Amino acid sequence: MSDETLPQPSETPEAPAGPYVYDYAASPQRQVVMPKTVPLPSLRTYEAEVKAAAAADEAKWQKMLADFETAKAKAEAEGKEAPKPPVRPVPRKDDNDLKTPWPQEAKDDDLHRLQERLGGKVEEIFEQAGELTCQVSKEAILEALQLCRQDIALNYEMLADQTATHYPAATGFAFSVVYHLTSISRRKRLRLRILVPEGFSPESACAVYPSANWMEREIYDMLGIRFANHPDMTRILCPEDWEGHPLRKDYPVVGWGQRDIAFREDRGGMLERIALQKAGQLGINLKQPKAE
Amino acid sequence: MFKNEEMEINLGPQHPSTHGVLRVKLRLDGETITHCRPMIGYLHRGVEKICENQTFFQGQVWTDRMDYCSAVANNLGWAEANEKLFGITVPRRAQYIRTMLNEFNRLASHLIWLATHALDIGAMTVFLYAFREREDILDMNEAFCGSRLTTTAFRIGGLREDLPPGFEKLVKKFLAKFPSCLEEYENLLNENRIWKKRTIGVAKLSAEDAIALGITGPVLRAAGVPYDIRKAFPYAAYAEMNFDVPTRTEADTYARYLVRMDEMRQSARIIQQCMDGMPEGPVMAKLPKILKAEVNEVYHATEAPKGEIGYYLVGEKGSGNPYRFHVRAPGFINLQALPKMAEGGLIADIVAAIGTLDIVLGEIDR
Secondary structure: OOOOOOOOOOOOOOOOOOOOOOOHHHOHHHOOOOOOOOOOOOHHHHHHHHHHHHHHHHHHHHHHHHHHHHHHHHHHHHOOOOOOOOOOOOOOOOOOOEOOOOOEOOOOHHHHHHHHHHHHHEEEEEEEOOEEEEEEOHHHHHHHHHHHHHOOOOOOOEEEEEEEEEOOOOOOOOEEEEEEEEEOOOOEEEEEEEEEOOOOOOEOOOOOOOOHHHHHHHHHHHHOOOOEOOOOOOOOOOOOOOOOOOOOOOOOOOOOHHHOOOOOOOOOOHHHHHHHHHHHHHOOOOOOOOOO | OOOOOOEEEEEOOOOHHHOOOOEEEEEEEOOEEEEEEEEOOOOOOOHHHHHHOOOOHHHHHHHHOOOHHHHHHHHHHHHHHHHHHHOEOOOHHHHHHHHHHHHHHHHHHHHHHHHHHHHHHOOOHHHHHHHHHHHHHHHHHHHHHOOOOOOOOEEOOEEOOOOOOOHHHHHHHHHHHHHHHHHHHHHHHOOOHHHHHHHOOOOOOOHHHHHHOOOOOHHHHOOOOOOOHHHHOOOOOHHHOOOOOOOOOOOOHHHHHHHHHHHHHHHHHHHHHHHHOOOOOOOEOOOOOOOOOOOEEEEEEEEEOOEEEEEEEEEOOOOOOEEEEEEEOHHHHHHHHHHHHHOOOEOOHHHHHHHHHOOOHHHHHO
16 A cells, blocks of 8 residues: 555644643543552551551440440430440451561561661661561661671672662652662571652662662663762663653653554554654654753 | 774674674774673563553563563562562472473573574584474473463462373473483583684683672572572472582683583473472462552562572552562673673674573563
8 A cells, every 4th residue: 555545644733832741631541640658668667557556446446335335325224125245356367378478576687787887877677578678878878788798797799689669659758779688608688778869869889789780770760860979870771862760650651652542443554653743743752862 | 004993883783693682882902892881771661660550460471571581480480579478378289380390491491592502603503402302391381381482380379270181291201301412412512622612711700700790690600609599598399309509610601501501400300309209289379369468578589590580579558569560680680791701802702702691681671
């Protein structure tokens, strides 16, 4: 089929005047549901939650008792039969093999040694699902990494993994950055964690663990956290001129440009052509890289 | 007459020896590489983002498509990370079947590595032999779960189905002939003069550099570090298995070849033990239809054929989707060592360096 036989688009889309801002309302598949909770595992919040749940349970039981007393008094006054006394509800037991690993007190020596050496820079230590977690203040991360690498009692030789998570609903911080360290000689794993607000540049781990190089570049690419004193803080997976950071929670799953097409309806490829034309006019992904 | 100039060339992204769409920017002084910079991302699909917007169960099909040569190993890491997150104990029979399939997958992955690596360096024959045995393993995958490459073999909590009838016969047949096949490959390569010239002393990486760069898998073991997650942090049924961790000290391409060949022997040993000691019983834990997470984070690492594959999951209270799904891909981290291995060497040897790292761009770019 030649180009002339294809139907031409009825109207040419016009390029908007200002910078390109996507109308989320016009495209329901690009709407983002922002998380409302902050799922940051922590022994302190877990204990507070357990306490609050127990208090709520107790309050409910007291209310049931009080209701029973009033109902009893009312029945007595009216000369009717007294109501049955209430039974305290027992939490329902699920018939399955799930045993959720809750956060527990830190028992491991490594965590206590870290706390002893770093003092007030350690914000929290706990264990969960057999994994050790140590949360340090965001300014002290390089010191903590150096201690883990060089201390003979700790001796974590390898930085196995480093990644970050976006918490838009949190107050006081926006990201958590986690470092998974492995000690090959002692067969141990440790997780270091820092909480980082928007715009803060944590110190790069490359000076202590050279393997952090690409992982930090990936974190910058995907979540937009820039690391200070990194040898090469550029994007790694996306092109240099890509806009936005895809793993943030406010980034839509469906991408820009020609992917905004209902392919099932687009038998002749006409919609795709229009979208490509539109993308060209808007200059999507054709811009020069911006200096940041 | 002779200019002392450096030349910059691109290897890839469409180059047959880069195993996909890897682009390496090289600066050459004559034939010597003075600067090497790998550039990745041509196959980026946003697996992590997609998995965060799907339920815990649905993430598995994406793990198949990361490292498509070792899909079962990716599935195993994914399943165990989820089980750690929810606190599920998997029945023992399921553990054994998982271990066995994982070792078969290691064989398949190493065979495809051997085939393509030899092909890159110039030994065509091994390719044909290795693919013959790999075909048998893919047939077994098909018998077990219906698909050959992207297996989606496991479920959270165990397996969907038990082994099909007649599977044992396939395994026995394979194990009976596999040692002689390994000998066949070794006869073709071990004393091959061209192979030895292209591999001995090429792309060296010392143990200190390897640990500093986070290298895992056969590349680390060929530098003399006996770090194998199956031994160091046992998972599945590996604690009950009797096997060795082969190591070498030469830390060059030839040593990595020998380590992988020895690993294949050990895999065959593990499969034999799984078949002999296969326990009876159920293959699936008792789970609710919908899994709802609690606030929890786990990092679970397993030994994939290429190195340590780790899954980092964060659960949100009452949500059926992972809040954060991150994969520590072994190829991604291992590829960081390419400049160290290639710089100072000849341009022809970078093909050997890429091959010996055993990269799959699907998992590097995710």
